[in-house]
Structure formats: structure tokens, C-alpha cells
Amino acid sequence: MYDWLKNTPQAAQDYLSGRRLDEVECIISDLSGVARGKAMPANKFAHQSKFHLPDSIFYQTIAGGWADVPDNEGFTEPDMHLIPDFSTATAAPWTGDWTLQVIHDANDRDGNPIPFAPRNVLKRVVEEYRKRGLSPVVAPEMEFFLVARNIDPANPIEPMMGRSGRPAAARQAYSISAVDEYGPVIDDIYDFAEAQGLEIDGITQEGGAGQVEINLRHGDPIRLADEVFFFKRLIREAAMRHNCFATFMAKPIENEPGSAMHMHHSVVDLGSGKNIFSDEAGDPTPAFFHFIAGLQNHLPAAIAILAPYVNSYRRYVKDHAAPINLEWGSDNRTTGIRVPISSPAARRVENRLAGMDCNPYLGIAASLACGLLGLDDQKDPTAMLAGDAYDGESELPRGMDAALALFEEAKPFRDILGERFCRVYETVKSMEYDEFLEQISPWEREHLLLNV
Template sequence: MSDWTSKLPEAARTYIASRRVDEVECVIGDIAGVARGKAMPAAKFGKQTSYFLPNSIFLQTITGEWADNPFDAFTEPDMILVPDFSTATAAPWTADVTLQVIHDAEDQQGNPVPFSPRNVLRRVVDLFKAQGWTPVVAPEMEFFLTARNIDPNMPIEPPMGRTGRRAAAKQAYSMSAIDEYGKVIDDIYDFAEAQGLEIDGILQEGGAGQIELNLAHGDPVRLADEVFFFKRLIREAALRHDCFATFMAKPIAGEPGSAMHIHHSVVDSKTGKNIFSDKKGGETEAFLHFIAGMQNHLPAAIALLAPYVNSYRRYVPDFAAPINLEWGRDNRTTGLRVPISGPEARRVENRLPGMDCNPYLGIAASLACGYLGLMEGKLPRAECTVNAYIDSDDIPYNLGDALDLLEEDSAFRGVLGETFCGVYNSVKRNEYKEFLQVISPWERQHLLLNV
């Protein structure tokens, strides 16, 4: 076994077994969370000492255009890619034996590239660690399986199930509904097992063809890596069965959107005790400070939790998505929910992020709000004990307003890094400008001959 293969996690070594590795994919998540990088023969990967990519990959918009770098002339200097072998995992849908390895981005002086999303998340985690805290998260992934859609002008339709009927809506938690596309689910389980990824549970959500996949709690960077991997494997599993998997926040009109709820707790790094619970099992001031930080800084974070124009179609009243910053115990109408749990598992669930967010940036932004709350020591508003699905001015309702709020919150930007926030703003302003130049079918239908 060569030097580099000896560094692989157990699941990757098991996948290889006695076979020869044909290819290694050197991957890194861009601003959108899209896997960028390069593939190379395994023999070359084992011999090569340096891997390079231009830093402009973090300036590419979701449409493929290039945003301006607000800090440098556009010279596209190379970054050094550093493999994190703890992330090495199979690509089990490929015809040959292929491994994926997530890489970290450093500049040519060996410093972390500040606008690489994985580095942004690690920066936030390190701020917790500097205070003697270890943040713990558990993301929930919602997504839709849909019929193939090869014409962007046509509406998205639910997939065809094994009964020959299209997947039905309003079937939350139905076992027979999820059996309709059981072969896709089987492949998701098989791919996850081959990759060494743990699934805490899969269930049918409320939308037609909508599924929720839960992950066990753990380290924020590792969990973001897993969401990054899961998005790719789920898409590949769907394609095997003539359908698409989409993580758009609102792919189908009239159906609920897809969220990435994030559960948060914080433990004392020395004792391992949850700082949200005291010795008697009650709630601590730190617990309330964390909630207050989310209430005070989530408006600025929305630009990262809802990163596209489509994201704001999920924030509508009475459609199972929170549009508020209220908090409540076991209250799913609030944006910040405290689930039922024992003292050791006391946590705060942020229900605002959409599944279209970059997992590194979504988790980083959410944790940043809680961190600021712990540092500021403020108290939250009174607990909401009623239905909070009401109109609210707590959060922005379009990407332009969200970016304005991000620019206004200097404390939040300081936690994520000013350089990153400048690059992110440049990319998102570019995308928003492009969207505003598109004329929609609604405009043509209702305005063309009537105004």
C-alpha cells in the first residue's frame, strides 16, 4: 500500500479492498457549494506534491459569469490545494475505482484563502475554540425528486412512481409514498455506505416527491463535508432511475420549499458538558444568549442562508417555512425552535436556512450568529407560545435587501471575515443583476396586453 493510500479512512480502504484505484478527484466547494477541481490518474496523484487551481473559482457566479474581485486585480493567481485525507471517500457511481478527496485552499504563502467556504467555516469554529467551546451541529436535508426537466421554460413535475402515477403531495411521513421511488432510496443508502457516510433517517416530507434525510450531530466542518458529498451522491442516485434530485429552495409552485434546518449546541471543550444546561438540568444564560445572537444577527445572515432569488419564494406565510425570528420550545412555527430533549442534548434549531445554501456557509453563518450572542451577552425576546406563522418584518424577502443587511452588520462580517464578505457580495450582486434582466412568463402573461 503506497504512502497516500495508508492515510485513507477505513471506509475508503474497504471500498478499494484489493482493487487498483484508477482515478482521484481533487475537489473543493465553490461559493455556491458546487464541486470544482480536477481529476487525475491515481498514479499521478500519488506522485504529485502540489495541486493548483486559480482563485477565480470563488468569483464564478451560478450562471458561469465572473464577478469582480473587490480586493485584487483580476489576475487569477493559483491557489495551492492541500488534500484533507480524512475526507477521502468513494465515488461509487463511477465505472472505475474512483476516490474523491476534499482539498483546502491556501495562498502561495501557505495562508488559508479567506474566501474559500470551508476556510470560512473553520474560522468560525476556531473562534468558538478560542473561548474554550466546541460547537456541535446536526443538519437536516430536504430535497425533491422530480421528473427529468430538459426545458427550463417548462414547470417542474413530480417523478413517476412505481405505480405509474406521479408522486403525490401532502403525504408527510407516509411509508408507501416513499416506497414509490424506493429504488432511488436504495441507491442512496448503498452509495452512502460505500462512502462511509451515516444516515440518521429518511422520511417522506409534505411535498410531492419531497424527502428529508437527517444526519447525526457532530463537528461542523465534518458535517458540512457530508452534506457536500450527500448532494452529489443523491443527484447520482436519482439519475440512475431517470429522474432528477434538486436542492432548490422552491422548485415546484404550490408545494412547500426545501430547508436545511440546523440544530446547534455548544459544549465546554474541557468538560464535554453542554453549556446550554446547568448542573441541575435547567437552561443557562448562555443558552438564552445564543438565541439572542440569532435573533439579532440572522437578518444579516439571510444572504447566506437564502442565497438565490428563488430562495425567497420559500419564505411565504402558511407554507411550512418560518418567516420570523421568534423562538419557542417545541414550536415548529417559530424560526428558532427548541426541540424536546434531555439536558445533555439541549439545542437550538435554526429553521431559516434553505437547502440551496452552501453547507459550509450556511453552518458558518448560523454559528456566527450564536457566537456573537454568547460574546454580547444579551437576552432574547420573550418566548413565543402561539402560532408564529404570521407576517413579519424580521427577515428580508429578496436577495437585494438581504445583501444590504449583510453590509450593515459589521460584527457579523467581522466573524466571517471582511475579505470573504466582499467577495460574496460581489458574486451575489452579479447574480441578482442578471436575474433582474430576465422577463418571466408571469410578466408576459399579465402585463403584455393589459397595461
């Protein structure tokens, strides 16, 4: 066994027990959350301490275009040094040989973190908490659709065929029978997760046709973002084994709910180890309300990260299980900011705005940054809403262009994430929006071709 394997999690070592490691995938998340990197024979990996990849992977749009570098040095594509984080090593159990994946951190030639690498952005935000003697805790929820194979983008996305021979049905939230319809996919998701050492807190049927939610345990933001990054890939692989696709689009099917990545947040004092949202009597603290106010006041600037594509804004539809404003409430799923019922020690705030299409590192970083600004600002939130938040007005940007305008002007928010990252991000997203505007949709051909 290679010496470096001694530094990997037990699950990775158990996966390889009695077997010879064939290949290592050296991976890193780009801005979209796509795994980039290189695969190499295990023997070669064992003899290298770092690897190289051009920083241009962070300038690529989801459509494959290349954004202009937002600095003055020109497009030179310098190599980054990729440093393996052995604590992330995990199996790739769907491959034909014995393979491990290892997430890498990106540094420049002087050893400084690449400021626009998503994992580094999240590390930067977590460090800002630690400077204040605090440690953030998150628990993500992942929603996605299992859909029929779609190899022609001109065709609408349709629900997958269940084991009964009928398409997956909508409006079956929390139905065990509905989950059983695609049980073989769920079984592989469980098996892959177990092989990778990833813990699933629960799987439920959501309201959409073939829509599933997976809940993860609470913990360290960086580790949880790594897990969501891994889960997206393993879920896709499990689906393709059964002649269907898994999609994390925010709104893949018309007239169906969208898919969110709800994030539960709490904050622990590093000195006492206690949740700062509850006092000794178990009552909510001023910090709890300041955190909520931070989300209310700064989330509009973060929407460009939490809703990163033109499709993302189709999710924010009244009465369709997604928020349309920044109201907050206790155990109220119509609000954008929800306070779940919990014990004082587990008191937390749920951000329901992020779409499942967002990069998990950037989505968690952006949400935590808003809460941290609230702790710094020490402002109070609006009055808690007791009724239906859909009765109120929409407070969210209606599209990517409007969201980027808010993002561009939000200096305190940008300072926490890092200005260099923000300039790269808005450049890439602006180019993606331009790429979208060059496409003519079926709606335009149907209603404008002969009528205008």
C-alpha cells in the same frame, strides 16, 4: 496500495479492498457549493503533495458569469495551492471505474488559507469558538425533491413518476408508502452512502410531492459540512440512475413547501466536555438564552448566505412549513428558532431559516457566527412564543437585494466571517441578482404584455 491511502478513512480502504484505484477527484467547494477541481490518475496523485487551481473559481456566479474582483490588484487569476485532506477521502461509487474523491483546502503561495474559500470560512468560525474554550456541535437536516426530468427550463418542474405509474403525491408527510414510490432511488442513496462511509440517521417523506428529508448525526461542523457537500452529489447521481432529477432548490414547485437545511446547534465546553446550554440541575443556562438572542439579533444579516438566490425567498411563505420571522419556541415548528424536546445533555437550538440551496460550509458558518455573537453580547431573547408564529409579522428580508443591504452593514457578523470573504460574496451575489434581472419571466409576459 499507495502509502497515502493509509491516512484515509476505513470506508475508503474497504471500498478499494482487492481492487486497483484508477482515479482521484481533487475537489473543493465554490461559493455556490458546486464541486470544482480536477481528476487525475491515481499514480499521478500519489506523487504530488499539492495541486493548483485559479482563485477565480470563487468569483464565478451560478449562471457562469465572472464578478469583478473587489480589490485593487485587478483580475490576474493567481493559482491557489490545494492541499488534500485525506480524512475526507471517500468513494465515488457511481463512476465506471474505481475512484476516490478527496476534499482539498485552499492556501495561497505563502501557505495562508484563502479567506474566501467556504471550508476556510467555516474553519475560521470554529476557531473563534475554540479561542473562547468552546466547541460547536451541529446536526443538519437535508430536504430535497425528486422530480421528473426537466430538460427545458421554460417548463415547470413536475413531481417524478413513482413505481405505481402515478406522479409522486403531495401532503403525504411521514408516509412510508410515499417513500416506497421511489424506493429504488432511496436504495441507491443508502448504498452510495454506505460505500462512502456516510451515516444516515433517518429518511422521511416530507409534505411536498416527491419531497424527502435525510437527517444526519450530530458532530463536528466541518465534518458535517463535508458530508452535506458529498450527499448533494450522491443524491443527484442516485436520482439520475432512475430517470429523475434530485433538486435542492429552495422552492422548485409552485404551491408546494420549500426545502430547508435545518441546523441543530449545541456548544460544548472544551474543559469539562459538557453542553453549556444545561446546568448541573439540568436547567437551561444563561448561555442557552444568549445563543438564541444571537440568532434573533444577527440572523437578518445572515439571510443573504442562508437564502443565496432569488428563488430562496419564495420559500418564506406563511403557513408553508417555512418561518417568516425570528420568534423562538419550545417544540414549535412554526417558529424560525425551535428548541426541540431533549434531555438536558442534548439541549440544542434549531435554526429553521436556512434553505437547502445554501452552501453547507457557509450556511453552518453563518448560523454559528450568529450564535457566537449572542454568547459575546450576553443579551436576552424575546419572550418564548407559545402559539402560532404565522400570526405574527414577517421579519425577514423579502428578496436578495434587501438581504445584501443588511449583510453589507453588519460589521460584527462580517468580522467573524472575515471581511475579505464578505466582499467577495456580496460582489458575486450582486452580479447574480443583476443577471436575474436581465431575464423576462413567463409571469411578466402573461400579465404585462397586453395589459400595461
